[in-house]
Amino acid sequence: METPDYIIVGSGSAGSVLAERLTASGRHRVVVLEAGGSDRRFYVHLPLGYGKLFYDPAVNWGYRTEPDPGLAGQRDYWPRGKILGGSSSINAMVYIRGQAADYDDWAAAGNPGWGWGDVLPAFRAMEDTEAGADEWRGTGGPLFVSANRRGLHPLVRNYLDACAAAGLPETPDFNGARQEGAGVYQLTVKDGRRNSAARAFLRPAMKRPNLAVVTGAHVTRVLIEQGRAVGVEYRHGGQTRTLRARGEVILSGGAINSPQLLQLSGVGPGALLQGLGIPVLQHNPNVGGNLSDHQGLNYTWRMNVPTYNTILRPWWGKALVGLQYVLTRGGPLAKSINHAGGFFRTSPDLARPNMQLYMQAFSTLVPREGERPLLTPDPFPGLSLGLSNCRPTSRGHIHIASSDPFAHPVITANAYSTNHDVEEMLAAVKYLRHLAAQPALASVIAEELRPGPDCVTDDQMVDDLRRRSGTVYHPSCTCRMGPDPATSVVDAGLRVHGVAGLRVIDASSFPNLIAGNTNAPAMMLGWKGAERVLADAS
Numbered sequence: 001m002e003t004p005d006y007i008i009v010g011s012g013s014a015g016s017v018l019a020e021r022l023t024a025s026g027r028h029r030v031v032v033l034e035a036g037g038s039d040r041r042f043y044v045h046l047p048l049g050y051g052k053l054f055y056d057p058a059v060n061w062g063y064r065t066e067p068d069p070g071l072a073g074q075r076d077y078w079p080r081g082k083i084l085g086g087s088s089s090i091n092a093m094v095y096i097r098g099q100a101a102d103y104d105d106w107a108a109a110g111n112p113g114w115g116w117g118d119v120l121p122a123f124r125a126m127e128d129t130e131a132g133a134d135e136w137r138g139t140g141g142p143l144f145v146s147a148n149r150r151g152l153h154p155l156v157r158n159y160l161d162a163c164a165a166a167g168l169p170e171t172p173d174f175n176g177a178r179q180e181g182a183g184v185y186q187l188t189v190k191d192g193r194r195n196s197a198a199r200a201f202l203r204p205a206m207k208r209p210n211l212a213v214v215t216g217a218h219v220t221r222v223l224i225e226q227g228r229a230v231g232v233e234y235r236h237g238g239q240t241r242t243l244r245a246r247g248e249v250i251l252s253g254g255a256i257n258s259p260q261l262l263q264l265s266g267v268g269p270g271a272l273l274q275g276l277g278i279p280v281l282q283h284n285p286n287v288g289g290n291l292s293d294h295q296g297l298n299y300t301w302r303m304n305v306p307t308y309n310t311i312l313r314p315w316w317g318k319a320l321v322g323l324q325y326v327l328t329r330g331g332p333l334a335k336s337i338n339h340a341g342g343f344f345r346t347s348p349d350l351a352r353p354n355m356q357l358y359m360q361a362f363s364t365l366v367p368r369e370g371e372r373p374l375l376t377p378d379p380f381p382g383l384s385l386g387l388s389n390c391r392p393t394s395r396g397h398i399h400i401a402s403s404d405p406f407a408h409p410v411i412t413a414n415a416y417s418t419n420h421d422v423e424e425m426l427a428a429v430k431y432l433r434h435l436a437a438q439p440a441l442a443s444v445i446a447e448e449l450r451p452g453p454d455c456v457t458d459d460q461m462v463d464d465l466r467r468r469s470g471t472v473y474h475p476s477c478t479c480r481m482g483p484d485p486a487t488s489v490v491d492a493g494l495r496v497h498g499v500a501g502l503r504v505i506d507a508s509s510f511p512n513l514i515a516g517n518t519n520a521p522a523m524m525l526g527w528k529g530a531e532r533v534l535a536d537a538s
């Protein structure tokens with residue numbers, strides 16, 4: 001293979017955008033090395049195929065955390081995409097940017113160029129919003145974002161009316177003027193098919209002669225010589241190969257794999273690496289540290305009106321929605337599992353929302369081994385209202401357990417390890433019941449199923465939330481951006497402190513977690529990261 005200017009490790013949300021941006025001018029040669037395989041798979045394209053990808057080792061790294069005291073000792077399951085498009089090829093497709101103030105926090109933490117005024121133009125340029133352009137939204141960009149206004153389940157109206165009655169009025173666009181409120185989620189779905197970062201950015205760029213994408217290429221080490229990254233070592237087709245870069249090596253392996261790869265390469269906590277016999281090339285205790293993730297859980301009700309359970313459960317219903325999908329590219333199979341949602345404050349004293357809501361017009365209490373049973377929901381009409389926290393204060397870490405690059409790293413999530421996180425979730429679950437008590441929902445609810453009417457005291461509710469919470473799949477900040485190597489891993493240009501020619505551009509470089517889902521911010525990081533790389537090239 002011809003020596004490229006840039007090697008990108010990972011073709012996920014950030015890596016796909018980066019590859020498109022770096023090759024657009026035609027002046028730079030780029031090679032993307034992706035451990036997973038092709039995204040040309042039926043259940044990747046079918047939006048509700050999400051449930052089938054959730055545990056599938058063919059497309060998923062399928063991580064488990066260490067037993068977590070904050071989750072009643074359970075080991076949480078952390079899916080991550082191992083496929084072209086990375087996690088954007090297996091995610092739930094909700095499109096949320098986060099709050100303006102989140103990015104102003106990034107800049108205020110000593111990261112010039114990452115404030116809301118800096119990132120908004122990138123978000124606008126990236127997207128082609130079905131809802132139409134305005135001061136906040138863009139059209140004509142590579143990423144189509146569905147407004148998700150057609151074919152909504154009737155219970156979405158009940159939910160929105162209940163929110164309004166509870167004091168959370170409808171907001172027309174969570175990514176527009178006001179995030180706070182209730183509304184319908186916009187989706188990365190185009191023409192009834194998942195619109196992953198690979199579909200929107202990488203695949204069009206793969207037509208360019210200056211981009212090569214190698215699938216099944218698992219990078220095992222960054223080659224660092226005299227303090228400079230000069231290439232990578234990777235396994236492909238049962239062989240160990242090396243690839244050198246004329247310019248830079250860019251890690252876009254995601255919040256678990258990027259710090260893992262840095263540690264394997266001798267960049268990380270010195271004592272940990274020494275203990276594993278890995279020569280320490282750059283001691284930095286923050287590599288794999290500061291792990292931040294949103295925790296969430298659902299409350300579930302039995303309904304006295306039909307929900308998607310009614311149609312998705314029986315074989316004839318499956319046949320019907322299958323036919324509807326094939327003929328119209330519509331129906332429940334063409335949607336995310338999250339039909340609507342919202343952002344609210346658990347206390348009026350807070351300056352901005354600290355909780356996110358998810359409304360799902362079906363329920364999945366009866367689990368099925370090895371599948372997230374979206375396509376086989378409960379045998380009765382059910383509704384789920386879910387939550388996730390926006391700015392958790394709990395922090396975990398990721399540490400390699402051996403020098404074997406194929407061994408999963410140890411993930412210590414430390415969920416709900418601060419009183420703050422427990423108390424705000426307790427307030428939030430009470431709010432869910434407050435919503436369910438509003439006439440628009442109460443009139444169609446038969447009974448609360450989970451946690452159920454016996455769960456009433458604060459202690460019982462905290463016990464329940466610890467037992468039933470889990471990741472909402474947004475691990476971030478494990479190679480966080482910041483000016484000081486004592487507290488961060490990359491600088492505002494996403495360059496690894498102390499190692500030349502090496503950047504980390506993915507969700508691990510977030511300085512802190514944003515309020516909302518993390519696909520859009522990771523893609524934005526790829527977009528803005530490419531600007532930084534290109535600026536340094538000229």
Ligand SMILES: Cc1cc2nc3c(=O)[nH]c(=O)nc-3n(C[C@H](O)[C@H](O)[C@H](O)COP(=O)(O)OP(=O)(O)OC[C@H]3O[C@@H](n4cnc5c(N)ncnc54)[C@H](O)[C@@H]3O)c2cc1C
Nearest residue numbers: 010012013014035086087091092093094219254507517519
């Ligand atoms: C089940 C699930 C549901 C989610 N739902 C939503 C949602 O609805 N909305 C939303 O906004 N966000 C959602 N997210 C989160 C969002 O998708 C991720 O935050 C985002 O995709 C992360 O992007 P990334 O570029 O950091 O990493 P990823 O997209 O995970 O990409 C990393 C890529 O690097 C590859 N890689 C890793 N290590 C190596 C290596 N050593 N060698 C070669 N390649 C390597 C991986 O295979 C992968 O393709 C969800 C995530 C999951 C898992």
